Amino acid sequence: MVDDKSNRGPQDRSRISLSEDYEVRYWTEKFGVSKAELEAAVKKAGPSADAVEKELKKR
Numbered sequence: 001m002v003d004d005k006s007n008r009g010p011q012d013r014s015r016i017s018l019s020e021d022y023e024v025r026y027w028t029e030k031f032g033v034s035k036a037e038l039e040a041a042v043k044k045a046g047p048s049a050d051a052v053e054k055e056l057k058k059r
Helices: 022-031 035-045 047-058
Strands: none
Touching: 022 035, 022 047, 035 047
């Protein structure tokens, strides 16, 4: 049986990976931001989900 990647969250929810569309979709929905906003926050704060969340709350 084939996995449905569209229904998956990230493998490691403590880190944000921008390389998989389903992970980007998960994190943008979780934080309520655009892909560009998520990318900018990850670039500034690093891949830690906690650090990115703090960065996004500053805005």
